[in-house]
Amino acid sequence: MKRLILIMCFLAGPLWAVQPDEVLDDPVLESRARDLSQELRCLVCRNESIDESNAELARDLRLLVRERLVAGDSNDEAIDFIVDRYGEYVLLKPTTTGANWLLWGAGPAMLLLAAGIGLIYLRGRAKTPRAQDDELSSKEQERLRQILDE
Amino acid sequence: MITELGHFALILAFMVAIVQMVVPMIGAQKRWNSWMAVAEPAANAQFFLTAFAFGALVWAFVTSDFSLRLVVLNSHSAKPMLYKISGTWGNHEGSILLWLLIVTLFGAMAAWFGAGLPATLRARVLSVQSAIAVAFFAFILFTSNPFLRLAVPPFDGQDLNPLLQDPGLALHPPFLYLGYVGLSMTFSFAVAALIEGRVDAAWGRWVRPWTLAAWIFLTIGIGLGSWWAYYELGWGGFWFWDPVENASFMPWLLAAALLHSAIVVEKRESLKSWTILLAILAFGFSLIGTFIVRSGLLTSVHAFANDPERGVFILMILAVFTGGALILFAMRAQAMEAKGVFGMVSRESALVVNNILLAVGCFVVFFGTMWPILAEMFFDRKLSVGPPFFNSAFTPFMVALGLVMPIGAMLPWKRGKIGRTAWSLRYAFALSVAIAMLVWAMQTGRSALGPVGLFLGSWMTIGAFLDLWSRTGRGSNRWGRLVRLPRADWGKAVAHSGLGISMFAIAGLTAWQAEDIRVAQMGEPFDVGAFTLTLEKVEQVKGPNYFSTMGTILLEKDGQTVTELFPEKRDYPVARMPTTEAAIDYRIMRDVYVVIGDQQNDGGWTVRTYIKPFANWIWAGCLLMAFGGALSLSDRRFRVAAGARKVPTDGVPAE
Numbered sequence: 001m002k003r004l005i006l007i008m009c010f011l012a013g014p015l016w017a018v019q020p021d022e023v024l025d026d027p028v029l030e031s032r033a034r035d036l037s038q039e040l041r042c043l044v045c046r047n048e049s050i051d052e053s054n055a056e057l058a059r060d061l062r063l064l065v066r067e068r069l070v071a072g073d074s075n076d077e078a079i080d081f082i083v084d085r086y087g088e089y090v091l092l093k094p095t096t097t098g099a100n101w102l103l104w105g106a107g108p109a110m111l112l113l114a115a116g117i118g119l120i121y122l123r124g125r126a127k128t129p130r131a132q133d134d135e136l137s138s139k140e141q142e143r144l145r146q147i148l149d150e
Numbered sequence: 151m152i153t154e155l156g157h158f159a160l161i162l163a164f165m166v167a168i169v170q171m172v173v174p175m176i177g178a179q180k181r182w183n184s185w186m187a188v189a190e191p192a193a194n195a196q197f198f199l200t201a202f203a204f205g206a207l208v209w210a211f212v213t214s215d216f217s218l219r220l221v222v223l224n225s226h227s228a229k230p231m232l233y234k235i236s237g238t239w240g241n242h243e244g245s246i247l248l249w250l251l252i253v254t255l256f257g258a259m260a261a262w263f264g265a266g267l268p269a270t271l272r273a274r275v276l277s278v279q280s281a282i283a284v285a286f287f288a289f290i291l292f293t294s295n296p297f298l299r300l301a302v303p304p305f306d307g308q309d310l311n312p313l314l315q316d317p318g319l320a321l322h323p324p325f326l327y328l329g330y331v332g333l334s335m336t337f338s339f340a341v342a343a344l345i346e347g348r349v350d351a352a353w354g355r356w357v358r359p360w361t362l363a364a365w366i367f368l369t370i371g372i373g374l375g376s377w378w379a380y381y382e383l384g385w386g387g388f389w390f391w392d393p394v395e396n397a398s399f400m401p402w403l404l405a406a407a408l409l410h411s412a413i414v415v416e417k418r419e420s421l422k423s424w425t426i427l428l429a430i431l432a433f434g435f436s437l438i439g440t441f442i443v444r445s446g447l448l449t450s451v452h453a454f455a456n457d458p459e460r461g462v463f464i465l466m467i468l469a470v471f472t473g474g475a476l477i478l479f480a481m482r483a484q485a486m487e488a489k490g491v492f493g494m495v496s497r498e499s500a501l502v503v504n505n506i507l508l509a510v511g512c513f514v515v516f517f518g519t520m521w522p523i524l525a526e527m528f529f530d531r532k533l534s535v536g537p538p539f540f541n542s543a544f545t546p547f548m549v550a551l552g553l554v555m556p557i558g559a560m561l562p563w564k565r566g567k568i569g570r571t572a573w574s575l576r577y578a579f580a581l582s583v584a585i586a587m588l589v590w591a592m593q594t595g596r597s598a599l600g601p602v603g604l605f606l607g608s609w610m611t612i613g614a615f616l617d618l619w620s621r622t623g624r625g626s627n628r629w630g631r632l633v634r635l636p637r638a639d640w641g642k643a644v645a646h647s648g649l650g651i652s653m654f655a656i657a658g659l660t661a662w663q664a665e666d667i668r669v670a671q672m673g674e675p676f677d678v679g680a681f682t683l684t685l686e687k688v689e690q691v692k693g694p695n696y697f698s699t700m701g702t703i704l705l706e707k708d709g710q711t712v713t714e715l716f717p718e719k720r721d722y723p724v725a726r727m728p729t730t731e732a733a734i735d736y737r738i739m740r741d742v743y744v745v746i747g748d749q750q751n752d753g754g755w756t757v758r759t760y761i762k763p764f765a766n767w768i769w770a771g772c773l774l775m776a777f778g779g780a781l782s783l784s785d786r787r788f789r790v791a792a793g794a795r796k797v798p799t800d801g802v803p804a805e
Contacts, residue, residue, distance in 0.1 A: 017385055019747075020669045020756055041534045047392050048537065052385055092536025094521070099529040103521045107543050111339040114506045123231060126422060126493050144352055147266070 009059070017052055024066055033066045036075060040082060041092050042064070049092055061086075154654050156206025157297035160247075163199035163254070164287035164528065166192050170257075178345075186273035189760035190261040193276055197251075197258035199618060202249045204238075207296055211238045211362060213527065217303040220244060220296050226724050228695040234780075236320030237310045242444060243296035243454075245323055250290060252324075252331040253283045256360075260335060267356060274342035282334050287465045289319035293672040293777035295462050303345070308694065309522035326371030326398055330436035330633035332364025333401055337433035338539035340426045341475050344482045349422045351563060354415030359783055361412060365405040366779040373772030384730035386743045386760050388659075388768060391540040396519045397439030400512050407508035408500045418490030418498055418565065423483040423507070430479060434472035435512070438463055442519075493565035500558030504551065511547035545546065545714075552606045552653055556613025560620065578616050582608035593662070603657020610650025638785040647779025652771025658764040665761075669754040675706075678759045683705040686714075688746070688755060696720045700733075701746040703754065705735060716758075717746040741765045 018037075034051060040061060042053035050058040050065075061082065068078040082090055086140040096102050170192035177185025210218045211234050214227045225234055233240075239248040257279040260372045266271045290296070313319075337358045343349045375398070380388045389395065408428040414421040441464045492498040518535045525531045556578060558572045568770040581802035593600060621635055623630040664679040670685040677683075689699040697721045705712040715733035722729070735742040742762040747756030 017758075018667055020667050020750075023667060033180060039536075040540050045475075047390065047536065052387065071224050083486075088531060088533045090534070092534050093538035093542075094533050094535055097526060099531065101393075103517065103525075103535070103539075104543065106517045107510065110513050111506070111510045111547075118502050118506050121497050122494055123496070125488065125491060144350075146357075147352060 001040055016063065017054060017058075022059070022062055022066065024070065029066070029069050033062070033069055036065050036069075036078060039079070039091065039093050041090050043086060043090060068118060075133075151204050152209055153215065153299070154171075154201040155296075156210075159199045160203040160287070160297070161291065162289060163203065163250075164284070166196045166199065167254075167280050167283045168259060170286050170633045171197060171277055171301070173277075175277040178277070181270070184271065186494040189276035189280075191255070193257045193261040196280070197254040197400040200247075200251050200254045204247055204606055205597070207244060207247060208235060208238045213236065214307065214469045215306070215597075215598060215652075216307055217297045217299050219300050220294075222304055222307045223298060224310050225307040226695060228724075229309065229315070230527045232317065232320060233315045234312060236314075236523050238313045240310050240319070242293045243290070244256075244287065245327075246290045246294050247296055247325050248324065248395045250283065250348050252285050252327050253286060253334060256331055256335045257283065260338075268785040271342055271346055271353075273306065276344055278338040279339045280335065282338070282471065284395075285471070287461050289460075289467065293324050293463050302341055306724075309722065311718065312696065312722040312727050312729045313382065314379060316382055318374055318382070322371055322378060325367050327373060329364050329366075329368030329371050330434050330439065331358060332360060332367055333405060333433040333436050335360040335427075335428045336364065336803055337471075337475070337610065339713070340429035343516055344426065344475070344489055347482055347485050349415065349486045351416050351419050351425060354417075354419075354425070356413050358409070358412045358416060360782050361405060361408050361429075361777050365402070365409055366776045366783070368398065368402045368405060369772055369776045369779065371401060372389050373769050373776070376640070376659045377769050378472055380765065381732055381734055382729070384731070384732055384745050385758070386663075386741075386762055386765070388656075388765070391518075391537045393519050393727040394439070394443050396515050396540075397435075397442045400435040400515055401432050401439060403508050403512040404428060404435055404773065407505045407512075410504050410508075414490075414498055414501050418492065419526070420488040420490040420492070420498060421502070421505075422486040423479075424486060426483070426486065426720055428505075430472060433473075434468065435516075437464070437468040437471065441468055485794040490561070493560065495566050495568055497558070497563045497566070498559045499563050500554070503554055504558060507551045507554075509545050510662070511544055511551075514544050514547065515540065538760075549606065552610050552650065555610055555649075556617065559614070559642065560644060562619045572618060574615055576618060578609060581612055582606075588774070599657050600661035603654050603661065606657070607650045607654025610653070611647040614643040614646035617646075636785055638782045641778045641780070641782030641785065643778070644781060646769045648774025648778055650771070651774060652768050655764045655767030655771060659768065662763045663760060663787075666759045668757060669750050669752070671752075680707055681759075681761065681762045683744070683757070683759060685755060685757060688749075691718075693720065695724065696722045699746070701733075701757070703709040703733070703744055703746075705742055705744075705759070712742075715742070715744050718747075719746055736766060738766065739763060 010087055018034075024033060037051035038049050040050045042048045042050045042058040042061070044055050044057050045053045046059075063077045064082065065078055068081050073081065078093070088095070094103055096104055159209060163282055170189055173192075174186050174189035177183070177188065184759060205221075209215075210221050211225055212231070214221065214225060214234070216222050220243050222245070223369050226238045229237070237244075239245045257276060260272075261280060263631040264275070269274070304659060319405060329625065331635055336357055339353070339360065344351055371396075375395070376388045381387055385570055408425065411421050411425045411428055414426050415797045441461065489641050490498065521531060521535050525533055556575055557571050559567065560574065561568075561570075582605045585608050590598075590601040616725055618635065618639060619628070619632065621639055622631040666676075666677045670676060670683070672685055672687070675682050675684040682705075684706070686700045686702045686704055695722070701717050703715045703717065713735050715735060717733040718731035720729045720731055721727075733744045740761055743760040743762055743765075745758045747758065751757050
């Protein structure tokens with residue numbers, strides 16, 4: 001199966017990403033279509049957007065996006081249209097619905113947590129009086145001094 | 151015969167590794183010098199045996215020995231010699247052997263340069279390093295043996311994946327592995343220190359060169375991979391947030407954090423347990439990277455061995471080493487009491503901020519990479535996490551890092567004042583704002599990305615050199631003192647400015663690139679940006695192991711010929727795979743990137759043209775980072791710390 005996917009990706013006919021015949025005449029619509037294509041996944045490829053992919057299916061999706069835009073859909077409507085048919089898997093930028101808030105929230109939450117721990121640590125360091133007892137034996141100290149002096 | 155000798159050497163190395171894992175560890179525990187002394191010759195023997203095995207495999211590839219299964223699957227007699235050699239590690243088994251070669255090389259280097267280490271620490275470091283080698287020797291011998299023969303050898307091989315037949319890719323894996331495995335050395339030091347129960351300034355000093363070396367190699371390896379993607383994959387992208395790219399990027403981020411926290415251990419004897427934890431995690435992420443590439447768990451363009459059995463084996467290695475080290479850490483962490491006292495505003499705190507940003511950034515990348523699996527396992531949702539997510543979730547951390555870096559790098563140790571340090575950077579700030587405003591006014595379109603990136607890049611670069619300048623003191627002869635500053639100071643400035651340049655280049659390229667897709671008719675000029683291109687001819691060319699459709703395109707600007715470009719479309723008949731070879735006119739300020747597609751019904755050819763401003767600066771920045779690291783590594787105190795000098799036996803020489 002994996003092999004098949006690879007073959008489909010690379011041998012899916014002599015197509016190389018966006019073709020001149022796909023390009024829309026209206027540059028505004030075309031640039032919107034390109035932006036959308038970068039957020040949609042080629043379903044038979046490994047981690048490629050339809051904008052980059054050479055597969056036949058990616059071409060179909062690119063044409064579909066353009067069709068929807070020409071028909072007057074907004075960006076969101078066009079995306080919804082494709083998600084309805086191909087599922088959430090097609091989105092390279094995950095939604096924020098349901099459990100996905102975990103994904104989007106993980107970074108900021110971790111930052112807050114790390115900042116909190118860091119702050120507590122730094123305050124601790126600022127308060128602690130200098131440790132008096134030295135754990136190095138005299139021999140070790142001599143050795144360390146030699147290293148540092150050199 | 152040589153193959154069998156190589157196979158035998160590999161098994162022998164495995165045995166030596168087991169001895170080296172067990173004997174010195176017991177010796178260090180019982181203080182038996184003779185047992186500890188086993189480590190050094192064993193490390194040497196291990197390395198030379200593995201090197202012989204590796205050499206035997208290279209030999210089999212060079213001579214196209216098709217009785218070897220691996221050679222049949224990954225080579226072809228008509229392949230150019232360079233790719234016969236690089237084909238040795240362009241596959242799963244061979245790359246694991248390369249990995250092992252580097253593990254044993256680092257072990258041997260620790261034996262060669264570790265003369266200054268306390269005997270017990272040295273024995274334990276070598277023992278832990280050998281334990282890692284044992285795990286991978288077992289892995290290669292039991293699941294991925296490169297030396298398997300075929301009963302009936304075929305006449306010729308099946309060729310290497312054409313995408314891998316490239317000089318950039320010949321060098322990319324060795325550098326990356328030097329980086330990954332270099333972190334195993336830091337890991338060994340961390341575990342050995344945990345077993346010893348002591349982490350001090352000297353430990354920080356010993357561990358830093360290894361981390362620095364690993365980080366330099368990772369930087370070069372990642373840079374090479376990204377450059378390869380840029381010129382080879384045919385649309386000029388340089389980073390795709392592919393799981394495997396992330397797998398190499400996460401250890402890089404953690405190694406960068408470790409590099410900085412080890413400074414605090416060395417200079418201030420603080421952040422010890424955090425540094426140890428980072429050392430464990432950094433190598434843990436290297437193993438996770440190996441796991442991702444070789445298990446087929448995540449779909450990626452890079453994955454080459456999609457074998458669940460191997461995946462489970464690596465997962466076990468990962469669990470034993472990271473899990474074991476973390477348990478050890480939990481048991482011993484409280485023994486590592488911090489000593490240094492410092493204020494809330496100080497270099498130490500700035501380095502803590504650096505570590506938080508890098509580590510949380512790494513966590514975001516990790517979470518994003520694993521989320522598709524987690525979501526499917528726990529929430530029954532099949533979804534993708536792609537570049538748009540990483541661009542918006544990860545970038546803020548790097549922007550924050552860039553903003554804080556010049557100030558943090560100049561804050562004094564122990565206690566500082568933000569206001570004073572910020573004031574000393576006023577010119578850097580003003581100049582950066584001025585440059586960004588100028589470009590904002592000049593650019594067409596009103597995208598803020600380019601100017602903001604330019605501001606950030608100049609702020610970091612100018613700030614880095616202002617920091618260097620501020621170290622020359624006052625009065626006359628500042629230039630003379632500038633030249634004589636320690637190399638570590640220069641390394642810091644160069645590496646920091648390299649990061650600034652890369653960040654600017656990424657923003658600039660993303661903001662200002664231009665693209666054109668069209669059917670070009672023979673001899674009819676067309677304009678892209680300020681350039682005029684003309685497709686002059688298209689011909690069929692035969693290469694050593696491929697057929698090529700090669701276009702000739704004349705590139706002109708203002709009526710002057712700039713150059714001729716030869717974009718190709720290649721077909722590798724044996725591997726049955728087409729590739730595009732973009733033609734790129736590399737210049738300092740921009741690249742012109744041309745790709746040829748297919749002939750259309752009306753006789754024209756599909757041609758894509760990209761103008762990529764500042765593309766080279768991305769990799770120039772990477773090189774600067776690596777060069778800065780190398781400068782720092784060559785600093786005098788590291789050479790001393792690495793034990794290059796003999797310890798004076800009696801008395802201290804007069805100074």
